[in-house]
Amino acid sequence: MSASRIVRAAGAVLAASITASGLAACSDNSTGPRSLRIALSADPQCLDPHQAPYTESLHVGRQLVANLTDQDPQTGEIVPWIATEWTVSDDATRFRFTLRDDATFSDGTPIDAAAVAANFEDLRDLGAKSPFGLSYVSGLRSIEIPDARTVEFAFDAPNAQFLQATSMVTTGLLAPATLETSPEERCTGQLIGSGPFVLDEYAPNASATLSSRTDYSWPGTTATHTGAATIERLEFSVMTESGVRSGALQTAQIDVDTDVQAQDESALSGAGIEVFARARPGIVYTLLANDQSPALSDPAVRRAVNHAIDRPELASVLSQHESYATSVLSAATPGYVDLSADLAYGPDRAATELDAAGWLQGPDGIRVREGNPLTLRLVFAATETRSDVYEIVQQQLARVGVDLQLVPLHTGANLEAQNNGDYDFVCWAVTRPDPEVLNTVFSSASAGNPNRRTEPARIDELLDELGGITEPSLRQRLTDEAAREVIDQGYAIPLVEQSAVVGTSASVDGIVLDASSRPLFYGARFAS
Template identity: 40%
Template sequence: MKRLLASFCALTATLTLAACGSGTPSGDAAGPPRPGGTLRYGLSLAPTCSDPAQSGTNQTLYVTRQIVDSLTDQDPKTGAITPWLAQSWEVSPDARTFTFHLRPGVTFSDGTALTATSVQKNFDAIVHTLTGAKAQLAASYLAGYTGTTVLDPLTAQVGFDRANAQFLQASSTPQLGILADATTAQPADRRCLGNDIGSGPFTYAGYRQGASATLAKRVGYNWGSTVFGHHGAAYLDRIEFTVIPESGVRTGSLSSGQLDAVSDALPQDAPQIEGSGGRLLVTPNPGVPFGIQPNLTRGPLGDPAVRAALLPAINRKELVDTVLGPQFKTATSSLASKTPEYVDLSKRLGYAPDTAKSLLDKAGWAPGSDGIRVKDGVRLSFGVLFSHAFAGNQAILELVQQQLRTVGVDLRLEPASDAEYAARQSRKDFDALYYNTTRADGDILRTVFGLDGQNFNVRGPIPDLDRTLSGELQTTDAAARSELIGQAQQQVLDNGLWIPTIELSQTIGASAAVSDLKFEASARLQFFDTWLHR
């Protein structure tokens, strides 16, 4: 098996502590932040689209988050929703109407003013123009959207045909960031070419699909989020993003001073990065952890007993210890542990291969001559479709493949390019998918597993789960909603809709010249406070 690392002896306590740090690399110069300079950043994958509304991958969002502001922000420490473009808001008791009072004086980078009509055109475009394109998350956040009413130039009232308790948090995401009319008027594909106009602290100065993106500081920017660490414009003059798929090349470029920061730094890269004066910055992702999502309409995965057996058949600790490292965690629920309303279900996800074998025996899946189980002439074999959006995906699945084989399950690996993965996912042409989804709100369960969400399980009604997911969306009482999200986590496992493996962590390598490179609430990078001292 190709492993990401052979041992962890090079990892030190410094690396572990970095996960809890403020995001400021060691070796900071004394004194206040210094404006100016160009930060050179190495992405592990190419951005898929320059439009924040259509952004899906972390590498894409590292770029698009910088050019767009959102109505609200979310404090990464407390989870509280805080002002940004909207300086205040009201939510109706039934959570069907959200009234946002916009900050005066905000302009887009083309000089046009932010108004309530801007909000209206953005949300209308997501629902009516981008639906069916790459704005699946954004569209799910606007489920039941009936329109935005312009009460006055700086007051926008967003309406829904049902309660939508998750929408206030959704208004803090880059997918619902506010773009200028010149962008929202464009068709979906034209919004992916680097011409997007936002009100954010950076603007596009160059964009080459699949290769690079360059951002320039927005001079005069003065309406940052209350979560940001300073007022006024960003410190950096420019950010140059270059796509470098090979981890070793990224690390070498960082250590030699050709880059200032890189994505997806691997544990074996730590000695080289730290040896050159840099460090690793680590934060876990909230949302749905990495896992296998079965298509209930294809092959053996239609059998509930098979799905139930997969849960105890996977040794998640071995995945972390062998393939990843101490900055990663095993999945312990259908939500990642950093997500608000997370419930620890680790007792249900313990490694128990004998339990898995017993479940399969009772369901009539008997071992065949090659060790793979058979029932009614059908082998217990299924494929898992995955992309390389995270560098560890293949190595993790290769180890899962070995683990499942010991209980009589044949897992076939089906690696795919981003384009092929997206096409097959859209057609629901797969036995199972392997991926994760990031969001700092438990409503991500509805997006992933709800009948009105993506429904990659290709399932029919499951009354208990459907009532729970509908209930959390419509419940405005925080305690009651928390209880429902807790129930939903268990019901997802009860029905075998997700076979969790590991929690994703963002691991950034940063040189000693970089200060205050921070993560926002959904574990994406925020460059507004970042500065250089070289």
């Protein structure tokens, strides 16, 4: 669940070693069709869009699958894709979709109602292997297939977020033959999709190669291109070092860097490289407190940490396209409200709260209670690109007597620590252009539950109510209450509002960012 760029969707940031193979994977296009060479900042790890919550895997997966619906990145409106029309019951418990009749998977099988039903049943059956998908289909009671072009979903309780969820990469449509294979096989590339590109090869920690479908003719309503993709091959290469990606882009060894870092922007612009960006909707880059932590089980300590952070100071290490957080939701998220007042810097208030909680200043400046120092561990991946933000936060917390220990871990150890709750803090960001993203992270019943809460709380009541409301003004009120509640209780300690920042060579045009700020290469083309 997405970290330095998004928090890799569930917070587990991926690691990959940069080797010569990273550059070697970029073909010189001397023979065969010209490839669009794209750099990823980490290994996708799992290419199955139904399972993987990681930024890089979803960058690849977005090219492979079509969805029931699309979402307009400008207006947030849900518009047709595979579904030509739909109806939603007044109580948001039944969703009926009518499908187009000309779309197929890349193996030639039709995208019909039975195939759509199988995809959503797969999300439910994957369970915790699909943390996002499981939240999207929560409460799904049945799927009915009146005919080959009609599919109807029935939920036990109102599920207002479901329509928007049908536009997310995680609900992208895979062929029945793929769904019959094991989750492990699908992670390593056994995929038959419904989108404009086909997966040819995936080499973990190195590359993924895709080719265009000559028969593709069902783009989403927001697409400006029609027919088969203009570019015949996409070559994704794993390059974990931002400087290596920047250099490769300037020397034309790659055409696209999907994750331009702040320190490289001026050099790229000076070299004539186009750098464009879009704020990521959803949950901002946020410290998430472990409720099982001896110190952080106290909301007063969590609130003190929040007040000890000077967010404007974090801007010094951010991209010019990014900003410090003003809420737990980014400003690009439908339902966002500025909660800067709740995040105001207040070191004196933080000190007072810690004193009242029994954490008193020790001789070395670190607060102590009953002989135990106020030491908190922030666990993250060793490849994390936001470590400079962490270092500033570490310095700020030290001013009020909190010892924040930064604990970078290799991929496996990081995943294990986060899965086992072996941390005081983790840092996630989760991309979704809908306020229901709050449910994915902060519900005690969510598959992720980084707060490790075991007992329902007020936030659960608010999120449950939000999930059943479609009326705009009431939905906005509940979104506001939920966002304030997670900040007030210290479940979320927002830091920075991240953006997708993409660099492209002058020879490439037509790349756009979708409603989730993921790059789309369907309409990309080389300059003549």
